[in-house]
Amino acid sequence: NAGVTQTPKFQVLKTGQSMTLQCAQDMNHNSMYWYRQDPGMGLRLIYYSASEGTTDKGEVPNGYNVSRLNKREFSLRLESAAPSQTSVYFCASISQNTGELFFGEGSRLTVL
Amino acid sequence: AQSVTQLGSHVSVSEGALVLLRCNYSSSVPPYLFWYVQYPNQGLQLLLKYTSAATLVKGINGFEAEFKKSETSFHLTKPSAHMSDAAEYFCAVSGNFGNEKLTFGTGTRLTIIP
Numbered sequence: 001n002a003g004v005t006q007t008p009k010f011q012v013l014k015t016g017q018s019m020t021l022q023c024a025q026d027m028n029h030n031s032m033y034w035y036r037q038d039p040g041m042g043l044r045l046i047y048y049s050a051s052e053g054t055t056d057k058g059e060v061p062n063g064y065n066v067s068r069l070n071k072r073e074f075s076l077r078l079e080s081a082a083p084s085q086t087s088v089y090f091c092a093s094i095s096q097n098t099g100e101l102f103f104g105e106g107s108r109l110t111v112l
Numbered sequence: 113a114q115s116v117t118q119l120g121s122h123v124s125v126s127e128g129a130l131v132l133l134r135c136n137y138s139s140s141v142p143p144y145l146f147w148y149v150q151y152p153n154q155g156l157q158l159l160l161k162y163t164s165a166a167t168l169v170k171g172i173n174g175f176e177a178e179f180k181k182s183e184t185s186f187h188l189t190k191p192s193a194h195m196s197d198a199a200e201y202f203c204a205v206s207g208n209f210g211n212e213k214l215t216f217g218t219g220t221r222l223t224i225i226p
Contacts, residue, residue, distance in 0.1 A: 035216075040121065040218060041218060042202060042217055042218040042219050043156075043202065043216040045213050090156070092155075092156075099146075099161060099206070100146075100161070101148070103155030103156045103157075105153075106153075106154070
């Protein structure tokens with residue numbers, strides 16, 4: 001059982017470059033999330049998708065866009081990367097039965 | 113709206129000693145409360161959750177937490193620390209169950225002293 005898979009695991013970008021973080025879950029969950037983790041700040045929600053075809057802003061959406069391609073996949077795009085977006089990004093999905101969030105292993109992004 | 117406050121960004125305990133990690137919450141509706149653990153270079157894993165069934169909740173690896181409404185607290189404890197407990201711990205709150213976004217605390221890094 002793969003759970004939540006996100007790619008790439010590591011990426012270095014130059015300021016102004018764009019990239020997309022991919023996420024897929026195989027647990028048939030309705031809701032999916034993108035968080036960023038920074039030292040001393042915990043996890044902050046960027047965007048979430050309560051169901052296929054819907055997306056909503058979280059706490060820190062500026063500079064990001066998302067796409068809920070289908071029930072399995074939820075991608076995060078940085079159109080013009082900035083050094084402030086250097087962070088570790090986590091994708092997650094939630095079990096509607098147990099309320100448990102399942103996380104991917106994280107994507108470490110550095111913007112120079 | 114919901115929020116959580118974790119007191120102490122770093123906690124150190126000796127191996128075999130009691131572990132106590134503090135979490136206080138704020139919620140305008142009856143809360144669902146969670147503790148997650150993150151080992152180095154990994155994602156977060158669920159330790160335990162409170163969903164109003166019982167105020168004392170037992171989780172994996174010998175951890176437990178008690179929901180105290182009067183104190184708006186959900187502190188995490190373990191009677192005897194083990195070296196393998198060294199990790200970062202996050203408290204989280206939700207106002208819904210199963211399709212609502214969780215709000216996380218800033219985390220507590222637990223160090224175990226041999």
